[in-house]
Amino acid sequence: MGTTQLQTVPEPKYWHLKTVLTEALDSEFTVGEILPNERELAARFGVARATLRQALEQLELEGRLQRRRGVGTTVAPPRMGVAVGTEEHAWPSVGGDAWEPADCEFAVPPAAVADALETGHGEAVHIVRRTRVNNGQTVAAELLYIPQASVPELTGIDAPSGPARARAVLRELQRREATGQDRAVELGSAGADDAKALDRLPGAPVLVVTTRYFAEGRTAALSVATYRADTCRLTFGDAGGVEIHHTPERRAS
């Protein structure tokens, strides 16, 4: 904000450093450039390593920096706008768009999923695994839970497993009459499988998008998709999203 009127809370040291670093990133560095190491940066800005590290962590949270094993800390490109919840698709697609079905199995879901689906605990459901690719980068990994009741005519003959099986399940789902969907977004951490799919370390922050698909008065499918929080900005509404790539600094420009 930068106005004296609203700026009433004293800033911690690393926060001020973060602002200084942000300005340096804007003026001296280009996207993809590797930052000097922590020792050099701490010396240059006259701060302790611990302070520097806190500031770097903030900038990573805000998507300005990326830390990659074996590479170092690089200047991140602006976050990608990734459209979520456009009303075009009543059902998850069978493929051919950004989403790619990868696998399918018939297994017992976690209890919380069973509750949302109103299936009995211990009852197996179809679990489709899909990934979403944007600009050549895998931005989301999804588990899509589909009760047998939503795909009653599905047979196991033609495609017993793999992507073909996933597509067969999704095609069957699309025969239902969709009546709506709702959606929630929350912070989470990447599990081992998701982390691998997203090229992140396990435990990395992710945005978890949970979508319930309704048909004929009940929950016909439940999607739990984890999006890379470092590179993605989830957009809602068809206008293409908001053209602000970083959290605006609350200081005068």
Added chain:
Amino acid sequence: MGTTQLQTVPEPKYWHLKTVLTEALDSEFTVGEILPNERELAARFGVARATLRQALEQLELEGRLQRRRGVGTTVAPPRMGVAVGTEEHAWPSVGGDAWEPADCEFAVPPAAVADALETGHGEAVHIVRRTRVNNGQTVAAELLYIPQASVPELTGIDAPSGPARARAVLRELQRREATGQDRAVELGSAGADDAKALDRLPGAPVLVVTTRYFAEGRTAALSVATYRADTCRLTFGDAGGVEIHHTPERRAS
């Protein structure tokens, strides 16, 4: 997931510990209970302090634990569903609902905001600060940027400052013919002011919701709202779900 077929990536030690801790939280602890200290927990589960700390950090990211200064680590209540982007309100409310106008000033916004508003850099706009309260907890802090062109008839006479001024600006905004809005959600970190409003430490992860309000073919207002990521789950679509008015795509199986 818990199924052997999809669980193909080996889990790091702290990840396994996290699973064990999750089960312990479910079975042995109640919401609000203070966990034993790190030394005791590490001893109980037979792990190094560093491993324990990583697992606790994951559980904090996922909203299962809260760490509060001077209190310790407590078991968090389930995240609150906080509705974002219901289509009821074409414009930000003047107050009287969950949002409370707190202050207003006329100042130059950050360059990224000016770009989104299509105002000139260095041009002052109205900046309304609002907070959102849910179940007695402040869950979001917002800066709402409104160009002078969106509230041309606003006078400074009746309410020069404070909440009354904020309401006057919002009332004027509501005279415009709203034509739509779009919205983006991304990960961010709490600035000093937001952190104070949200009762968090500066730098805490937040969900940043940026909303553009359109009127008469241009951006009439821009809202940048930071939601507590630890306690909030942002929901889209009203209770029964977003109604889909399209005929679902039918495909042959």
